[in-house]
Amino acid sequence: MFIRARLLATAAVAALALTTAPLSAETPPDTFIQAWAIDDMITLDPAEVFEFTASEIIGNSYETIIGYEVDDVSKIFGRVAESWELSEDGKTMSFTVRQGKKFASGNDLSAEDVVYSLVRAVKLDKSPAFILGQFGLTPDNVEEKVKQTGDYSFTLEMDKAYAPTFLLYCLTATVAAVVDKDLVQSNEVDGDWGYNWLKTNYAGSGPYTIREWRANxxxxxxxxxxxxxxxxxxxxxxxxxxxxxxxxxxxxEQGDIDIARKLLPEEIEALSQNPDIKIQSGVKGTIFYLGLNQKNEHLAKPEVREAMKWLVDYDAIAETLVKGMKKKHQTFLPEGFLGALDENPYSFDPAKAKDLLAKAGLPDGFTVTMDTRNTPEVTSIAQAIQQTMAAAGITLEIIPGDGGQTLEKYRARTHDIYIGQWGPDYQDPHTNATFAQNPDNSDTAASKPLAWRNAWEIPELTAKADAAVLERDAEKRAQMYREMQEEVLATSPFVIMFQESEVVAMRKNVEGYIIGPSFNDNSFRAVTK
Amino acid sequence: MTGTPQIGRGRKGALFLWLWKGVKVALTVAVTFLGLLLVTFAISRFMSVDPVLRAVGDRASQSTYDAMFLEMGLDRPVWEQFWIYLTNVLSGDLGSSFLTKRPVIDDLARVFPATVELATVGIVIGTLFGIPLGVISAVKQGRAIDQIVRVLGLVGYSAPIFWLGLLGLLLFYAQLGWVAGPGRIDIAHEYSFTATTGLLLLDSAMQGAWAAFGNALSHIILPGALLGYFSMAYISRMTRSFMLAELAQEYVTTARVKGVPEWRIIWVHALRNAAVPLVTVVALSYAGLLEGSVLTETVFAWPGLGLYLTNSLQVADMNAVLGGTLVIGAVFVSLNLLSDLLYTLLDPRTRRQVRP
Known part of the structure; x- marks a missing residue:
């Protein structure tokens, strides 16, 4: 009986071994394989895409009207547009479209497609539509405001004379990607602008086409x-x-993928020792900060707000917990943006914080909660802050929750402190004016920027932000943002801590991969291996 | 006088009993599904997650948010939302996922075969190893081999699958290179055949794409063996206790007295009787595997039902969650019915009970 059993077992093991012949651990030479978490993707339609992953895919498969140099964001160039000219009153921009471009389908790309794409994005009114809506384009008026004036020319009329760079940067966003009008229209059902079709299909003109998306x-x-x-x-x-x-x-490490995109510091550390692997990183515009709700009586005191800024050990966190993934950054504009201020005045100084708390009438500190997303990274940073805050007598209670739960409380202004990140939607400084703008602090406000979410009432700063977006002189405009940053740095309920970097690891033979300042700038079209 | 009609009643009665049994099964199934949907629906409604926010994203304007709120039908009373869903399901429409905006049925058709394939490999391995080990362990009760099997079972029971999975990858994939890594198939083989059933092993074999078959097998063997190990742990323990009960029966003593060879007593007489309850054990293990194992699927990047359901649940993607629940419910109900059927085949006594 035992002989039989042993025979059976041996046979089974042998069968297993036979089926698993040695494997060639190498990706096909003409195929670039990336590993990433793509579960946040909900659509492939440029009018709706707002997720990191999908916007990167759009960036590599569609062309936007305007582009910029990834290593120097201030250098703008036309992608689909060849040239542009602003009218005397500064409200109408006339564009000329490059001739000879073709979509992947073989259709010619003309001004008709560009106008259709802009009108479509505004009419569909999905999340990123607000980027175009900032110029007074609404589903009702967009057909009058964006007009084709020739086969290769069109005009865009704004409601105010905004800074021209503001418009141009917004036209670099994926929402301004040009879609193939004929192809999309042929897939339109019940006047849906081809929305249900384009969600999972492709109608662009970029370096790559999207053949298939299998969710997750x-x-x-x-x-x-x-x-x-x-x-x-x-x-x-x-x-x-x-x-x-x-x-x-x-x-x-086995060579089954060419590049790994979602690694934690410990994997990066280990991989950097491997001679077959190289590490590449690039600064992203995402800002990591604490939001102090001004509805909390303690946090509303100016001295407490400042004290909190002295109670984070920025250097220790940057050097250990998030090594290489984040760097110290305390102003609301990410580096590389027009007018970005490179100033980091705060450091961990519990004595100074204690003085400030005493001035605020809280010499023994107080207890406060922080809604914390339960990812390992955010949790570890929150715990580090909890320890340093305790040095000044502040008891920080961490309330863990998933991304949606913490965000819901934040949006409803029912948090004390929120720890989280903010990523720019386009490369113009106005995208981060959300830290310095709050036109209506009532609970029912129509506009809800980050300053609103923290109930920070700032009529003067809001007026400055409104003025900055209308300033057509670039240097003057930069100066206005520098002033706003100084003020936010000194008085705001935002403890801005870090700017994020994207770190990837790839096989040594991979060349030409580009990490841009935003995800839609990440590019693999020049990759060789 | 009473004899003849009784026979007639008996025949009609048999038919009636069979019919009644059918109706009972159908009713049970219907009630089970209704209950399942009701509970899942209630849970997802009372979860502290805002499905609208998940669908439109953090940057959406209030108007986009409101539009989605209406589109999802959240302005209607909860009972009405449930009723609408129920009538749709009855007409074969599982709705669309709020998140992927695709019909849930399409999503399920994509993820479920992946899980079926993995679970089947797992249960085959688990049964092939679990039953013999359980039998041996029962026969050699208290001896070294029994202890080893029991410890193996205990480890299988208690070791975190996440850890075992990574360890397995590290050893068999990274160090030894015996098996392929995470994923279902290598890119190079992905387009060498058409996925008709979604079961890659079956599709590639039917189309004669043997290189792809080998690759898919090499991918599935490690996660399959891992799941197999877990079900083996359970199956071998149950086999052991069923066999111990059988071996203590008088018919075993009788057989021994009659001089029946020991291997025949164990593997034919006793195991045949122990097989009856084992069918349920194996069926339930299989059903458990078919739910999809979230952790295994995560470690092995296996796009199956478990991962799909977890992702949907986290974003309160109602239609997807309910659709997935229905699939799992259907699996459990049909495997239960199947094991009932096998019972009647394996155990003559249950047959007699049905026949009047």
Whole structure:
């Protein structure tokens, strides 16, 4: 009986071994394979895309009206647009569209497609539509405001004479990507602007086409032979959904993927020792901060607000917990933006904080809660802050919750302190004026910027932010943002701590991968391996 | 006088009994599903998650938010929302996922085969190893081999699958290179055949794409073996206790006295009787695996039902959650019915009870 059992077991093991012949651990030479977490993707329609992953995919498969240099954001150039001119009154911008461009479908790209794309985005009114709405474009008036004036020309009329760079930067956002009008229209059902079709399909003109998106599994992209730029070396580019960082690391070390995108500091550290792997990083515009709700009687005191800024050990966190992934940054404009101020006056100083608390009538500190997203990174930063705050007698109670739960409280202004991040929507400084603008502090306000979420009433600062967006002289405008940053730095209920970097690890043979300041600037069209 | 009609009543009665049994099963199934949907619906409604916010994102304007609120039908009373959903389900429409905006049925058709494939490999491994080990352990009760099997079972029971999975990857994939890594199939093989059933092993084998078959097998063997180990732990323990009960029966003593060879007594006489309750154990283990194992699916980047359901649940994607729950309910109900059926086949006594 035992002989039989042993025979059976041996046979089973042998069968297992036979089926698993040695594997070639190498990705196909013409295919670029990335591992990332793509579970936040909800759509492939440029009029709706707002997620990191999807906007990167749009950035590599569609073309926007305007572009900028990824290593110097201040250098703007036309992508689909060839040139532009502002009218005398500063309210109407006339664009000329490049001739000879084709969509992946083979259709010609003309001003008709550009106008259709802008009108479509405003009419659909999805999340990113507000970027165009800032210029007074509404679903009701957009057809009068954005007009085709020739086969290769169109005009865009704004409600005010905004800073021209403000408009141009907004036209670099994915919401201003040009879609193939004929193709989209042929898939329109019941006047839906092709929305239900484009969610999972592709109608662009960029370096790659989107062949397939399998939710939580993969995105398969293929080289677009109709693209007018330099032909990409990779015929295919594939995103694989690998949510586990440790798994990504294994795959990369084995050579089953070319690049790992969602790694934690410990994986980066380990991979940097591997001679087959190289690490690349790039600064992103995302700001990491604490929001102190002014509805809390303690946090509303100016001395307490300042004290909190002296109670974070910025350097220790940056050097240990988030090494390489975040760097110390205390102003509300990320580096690289027009008018960004490179000033970090605060450091961990419990004595100074205690003095300030005593002045506020709270010499023994107080107890306060912080809504904290329960990811390992945010939790570890929150715990570090909890310890340093205790040095001045402040008892910080951490309330863990998932991303949605903490955000809901934040949006309803029922938090004490919120720890979180803010990423710019486009590369113009106005996108971060949300820290310095609060036109209506009532609970029923129509506009709810971050200053509103923390109930910070600032009529003067709001007026400055409104003026800055209308200033057409770039240097004057930069100066206005510098002043606003100084004021926010000194008085605001925002403890701005870090600016994020994106760190990726790739096989040594991969060249030409670009990490841009925002996700839609991340580019693999020049990748070789 | 009473004899003849009784026979007639008996025949009609048999038919009636069968019918009644059918109706009872159908009613049970219907009530089970209704209860399942009701509870899931209630839970997702009382969860402290705002599905609208999840669908439109943090940057959405109030008007976009309000539009989505109406689109999701959240302005209607809860009972009405449930009623609308129920009538749709009855007409075969599971609705669209709020998140992917695709029909839930399409999503399920994509993720469920992945889970079925993995679970099947798992249960085959679990049964093939679990039953013999359980039998041996029962026969050699208290001896070294029994202790080893029991410890193996205990480890299988208590070790976190997440940890075991990573360890397995590290050893068999990273160090030894015996198996392929996370994922279902390598890119190079992905387009060498068409996925018709979604079961990659079946599809590739039917189309003769043997290289792809080997690759898919190499991908599935590790997570499959891992799940197999877990069900093996359970199956071997249950087999052991069923066998111990059987081996203590008088018919075993009788057989021994009659001089029936020991291996025949164990593997034929006793195991055949122990097999009856084992069917339920195996069916339930299989059903458990078919729910999808979230952690295994995460570690092995396996796009299955468990991962889909968890993701949907976290964003309160109602239709997707309810659709997934229905699938799991259907799996449990049908496997239960199947094991009932197997019972009647394996155990003559249950057959007799049905026949009047």
């Amino acid at each position: 599994e993969a995105v398969v992209m293929e080289r677009n032979d109709n693209w007018d730029g330099e032909r990409p070396a990779m015929a295919r580019s594939i995103y694989r959904h690998i949510p586990e960082a440790a798994t990504e690391r294994l795959l990369l």
